[in-house]
Amino acid sequence: MSRTVDGSAHMSPQVLAAYRYCEAVTGQQARNFAYGIRLLPTDKRYAMSALYAFSRRVDDIGDGALAADAKRDRLAQTRAVLDRIRADAVPEDHTDPVAVALAHSARRFPIPLGGLDELIDGVLMDVSGREYETWEDLRVYCRCVAGAIGRLSLGVFGTLSGAQDVERAPEYADTLGLALQLTNILRDVREDSRNGRTYLPAEDLAKFGCPPAFHAPSAPLDADFTGLVQFEVRRARALFAEGYRLLPMLDRRSGACVAAMAGIYRRLLERIARDPSAVLRGRVSLPVREKAYVAVRGLAGLDARGVARRNARGVGR
Template sequence: MMRSELDAAGIHDPRLRAAYERCRELNARHGRTFYLATRLLAPSQRPAVHALYGFARLADDILDDFDPELTPALRAERLQCLAAQFFDGGDHSDDPVLSAVIDTSRTYGIRAELFAAFLDSMRMDLTVTDYADRVALDRYVHGSAEVIGLQLLPILGTVGTEERAAPYAAALGKAFQLTNFLRDVDEDLSRGRIYLPADELAAHGVDRELLMWCHHHRRTEPRVRNALAAQHDRTRQVYRFAQAGVPRLAPRSRPCVATALTLYSEILDRIEDSDYAVFCHRATVGTARRLQVASAGLVHAWWARTTRTGEPVTGAA
């Protein structure tokens, strides 16, 4: 299957083909919902999306590896090495993920400053454990999530200019990230991090100490429940704005993005359904539901590619 996608994307160099295959494997293993949505893209689009995922995963693994021998200084060194190799063009790296993402950035003209902003936010994770307010958190989220949406735009294509679609693409990346923050509160606490604005938590009588109490007792204290519900509502607002941007994408890309938006927003539903019991289980969308939404998206994707763009559906499934 990957072979037909690489052929469709015009990637023929054996070394690059192996590099893109590595990125696809990472996406399939670690990003189940995201990977499922990529199956709705045209075959020619998929390798580049896998490459962007692979690069983000590469940086994330440096930060979140639980190996106790990886000190903050060593993690910083590895992250700096990754940045240097990327901006050097990967000429001195044997890492297949770097080879693929550099090829993607050149092919689609993805701006270097988007990768720089992403790496800046990753560096923040080395030293920043709390965010005083929404402005501080938004600064982090811009690099960690909004720029991912902006990186994808040249691959997805737009109706009209990219500039007009950009705010919506950034908002979708932000919505996904804010969803992760709610779902993974407990896991982030185990790493010493809180990705919720301290002043907004304080408005409900919540601080780090109370969150740690919830973490240790595996239950959601009522004040924490109210604080999480408020964050949940704000995230819903971001999804509503992002959804308005789907029609600004190229028709063949809309089913993929709409499917990802639906499935990720339903994680919020699961969190709410559990009454914000995020300290005792991780909210997920079940396999049957994911396949149901993806199947409907596949029909729309097939229709868009055959009737609007004329692109063959080889390798679509």
């Protein structure tokens, strides 16, 4: 297939407009994600933007103000759109740009679209108000809403021919997604609690004397909130260390993309570790210059193996 000057395959104006729409959604709604995918060649960047825009739609339904039954109906409609994409039944002049872009990407890359069904299943858990007794229970949820995104992304990235243990690439992509999601859960403890949601496992909360939900900018006096956060940080670090084994299996730019996205969250995790109570005072984030540094560092010569080794040891936080 011939290629345009910017590296994208020749495509109709409708498809190009659909991708541009998805890129705009990604740039506005997913700053951390956008830093990573900027490092990809155009065709992969477009596909990742389409995946994000569809995923964002699913998440927005779950987080919206609709009643639970209305959310379930909207999610069922979204799954029906996914079924049409899977059946290659979305014309290029369809009025839904996200469906057009994702359908085009699914024809170009071996994207395991079942991962988006898993995402919908995970959001349905949110709609039902499900809580999690153990880490294994929470892990199921995290695999749906984040591990599946890792596996979907791997369909776009591909793997290097002859890479060692390459058959485990989907497992590592899934695990890296879990690491990012657990970091998100720690960062959003206060916000989620205010919205009536508790994601941290009940047995972990009880172990450190923490109630299922609290809204004050400080933990209850008799709770070891710092101990709870450090416990979950150690779990997330182990997930990062395992997930980073994916990096040597990717080409340079795909590896740089993953290293940038995961590196931003890894630095966020370490910021939380240094000041656990910060998550009760507000949303913990990284300054723009630090995010940019992580992205540039990933593309500017740190090979995938080096990034994997350094992050597994916690170096370069």
